[in-house]
Amino acid sequence: MELYKDQHMEIISRDNKVFVKKHREDYTMKDFETLLKEFPRIKLTNFMELKNLFNQQNGDFVEIGVLLPEMDIQISKDAMTANILFYEDPKKISNSEDELNLKIKEIAASIGIEYGLKRILWEELEKKKHVIAEGKEPEDGVDAKITYFQNPTRRPKIGLDGRADFSDMNFIFEIEKDAWLGEKIPASEGIPGMNVLGKEIPAKAGKDLILKYNPESVYESEENGKIIIRSKTAGVLDDSNGLISILQHLEIKTDIGVETGNIEFDGSIAIKGTVLPGYSVKATGDISIEAKEGVSGADSIESTGGDIYIRGGVFGHSKTIIRAGGSVFLKHANEATIYAENEICIEMYAIGSNLSGRIVRLDGVNGKIIGGVTEATSYIHTAIAGNQHERRTELIIHTIDQKEKMGEVRYKAGKIKEIEQEMGVLESRVIQLQPLTKQMNAQQLEVFEDTKYKYELKKSVVIQLNYEIQTILKQLSEIEKECVEVTKMAFEGTIIKIGKRSSMLKTRTNGVFKMENGELNV
Template sequence: MQIYTNEYFTLSSVDNRVYISVFAPDYPFTEFEQVLQAVPRVQITQFGSLRKAIQQNLPERTEVGRLKPEYELVISPDYMKATIRFYLSEDEYESKRQELTGAVLKALQQQGVAEGILYDALNGPFTKQEVLIAQGIQPVEGVDAVIQYYELSERKPTIHQDGTVDYYELNFIDEVEEGDWLGEKIPATVGMPGRNLKGGILPARKGRDKPLFYDKETVQEAQEDGKIVLRSKINGAVAKAGRTIEVQRVLTIRGDVGPKTGNIDYDGSVQITGTIMDGFSVTATQDISVLSQMGIGAAESITSENGDIFIKGGIFGKDRTVITAANHVFVKLANDCTIRAGEKIHIGLYSMGSKLYAKYVYLDKSRGKIIGGLVQAKVQVVSAFIGNEMERPTVVQIEGFNRAQVKQDLDELLKEYQTLLAEIEKIRKEVDLFGDSGDNGDNLKGTQKKDFIYYWSKQESSVDKIHQLEEARKKLMAYLSAKGDGEISIVQKAFPRTVLQIKEMEKHIERITTGSFYVSENKLFYE
């Protein structure tokens, strides 16, 4: 069968093999590409034979390639798509369009394609490119449950100045009333199954459910507009215990703690709009806030057994007042008092003649002053000024820590963290195998339900451990934020008669000094 001829040669085909017969010399071999474009079905597989036949003007028939089919139909192994490519010229295609369309549809049918045929694409304009002519429907995975909780205010104090007065501001207690929103869950969706070209159903993964963690004594859940909404059962203060949201009871004293109220001892948080009079005390299991701009005088004691303390004004303790918090203390200024914090002490303006004990002691970097008294910290002290122009004796001590040990602890924690993440992913796959099992395996029975509860509990236990490790990681990273094995940072000036001690190393300031002092490898460094 002759398939192409020009003034130099003829191409013919026998049993899908392509032959060339040359009958005129001097054909430019570089122009043969134009022949292939004119006859798309020809595929040259023996270029050496083709070149020899043309260059040596060989009249006898020489095999040079093969004849491709009119079209090539390809169906993916997963039967999710079918493509076609036509090896015809545009004129050939248009002259045989109906015949080709019928042949392709029959070929699809013979290979089991029953759905997803794209007729518009199959009957579309001619192109030499591969064309998608059948498409399966991919399953749409379900969306995981989305959970949102009440966002607690960040406890980051700031000093505001209006020209006459410095205001020490901090969003400390997040108060809510009964019925207030505390969180919500948009349930997981089931997804949509897909179908392949044979009509086979492709199941969709259901979105993962996530539990809401809340204290059932103070928080309740209800179905609202397709969501599960958490609302407060009581008036109080929002708090988080690990992943669990709760409402702590708040005692609000509108006015002063004094003869009318007596000493306060409360299981929950205490908020005082006034002050605490001299000689009186306040003890609470949770947070304590004193909101008077005037602060407090010689109160006996203020103690938070498990939370933080915020004193909006200053402390004028007359060497009597003792402030103790399990976590942090925030105060505008401290005069002649004792402050003990399990974690950090934040002072806005100055500490004068006071004793401060904590892991970290921070004063404002531009105006904060430590004048007289004693500061004992485990990790770091930061202040703009230490001492004063009158050279009042001031002692700042850092107990210090083992930096190498902290790094080792952090490395071990991160390894455990990675191991837990891998374990959680493995457990989640086990949980997914149970499919639509309900929130607590309600749709399962017998051994299946028992296994589901086991894996679900194991998963939640591992996630709780992840949260614990994250809190531990933050504490270790805070240690490493200090220089060396303990640091005293003087942002502006340290004055003479200031004594700095880090571990066993001691430095007496003899002239105005600025910079950081820290200990590393049992040596005191200054920079």
């Protein structure tokens, strides 16, 4: 095909290759460059041959490049966009906007573009490059959302003077049968997208979340597109191990003594009176002792998995032992032994008592620790430590073994993996059998329900192990932050020990005592 010809030069194309032939010796390279501007579709690929053409006598045709198409459509690597590049003035290619877009549509179809084709407007043709097709990005699904019923916070009220008031803590909150305990809005699947080639792009489903509850006391049902969990029985809400459970609740309107005997109960206990000398109370859930005079001379008060609240404090007479799987809250402690997995919170004072918890916290204005041994793994806080008679008072922070704790985390994570594999097998069985439940006889239905129950129990174990791992990780996060804080006065005779470092105070002081550069800053 002849592209150009005059007395100086001839340009032709053959199979989209461009050839030139020089007719006059006086025609220069510069003259050709000027001519070439009139042919934007010619792309030089053989510059040396062209240069040689103008350095020798007239001869045959020489291949110098390629003839580009009038327009070229390029699809992006991800096939989400397509651009058109005009190598020729579009208004020379077509007489109207409709004719131009028809040509574009035909070219687009020939290279597989099926979706998102745009129309090019006549008035926008001054741009050389245009986006002529766009795919639709997928819309990721929304993550599941879980909301739980919130128990009232078990914290003393702080007055304007900074003092803590333990008199009204809403310690035990009773739940009615079928009460709402939480809900899950399931994750959505998302909306698929489409690339310009018409291929569907799958959407990323929202992240699912597990409702954490004990199936023995809580059940779930679908209501208006939500998964709702409710209590199977009346009782007390417990979430101490990361699972929502309903514990049985026992209310005793008298003292624990001759009439009741020692009490041991699977659930929570609210005692309107006190625990008389020599008697004991043990429960798996929370224990609340409401008597204003507190407890005096009791043998033991133990909650294996919950918190303990003693409104009036305790006079232990060197024999009362209080032990909680959670926290202990009380007004004062006198010659008592108190253990708590989490916190010990005392409003007024601890005299001659042995205290042990993750955190031991006394009121920052008037709280006093006088005598005895106070031990924690994270933090001890009091206004006053010891007394003017230099009574031996030990404040000890036990630092944890990081290597040992990480070993526990790895072991528990391994157990979770094993159980999740077992859960996968059970879940597959449930999915396979679910559509057949209407055709099952009584025995088959019993097996099906048993499989579901085993799955839920294993799920509960996984949640419990995860809770334990998070507890350990929380402890690890407190490493090197351990301290003893005495806001007002630590008297002579007070021993402060953190890890392997200890010091007995020779002079009165206050402040935050911790490890600095391997030494205790006392």
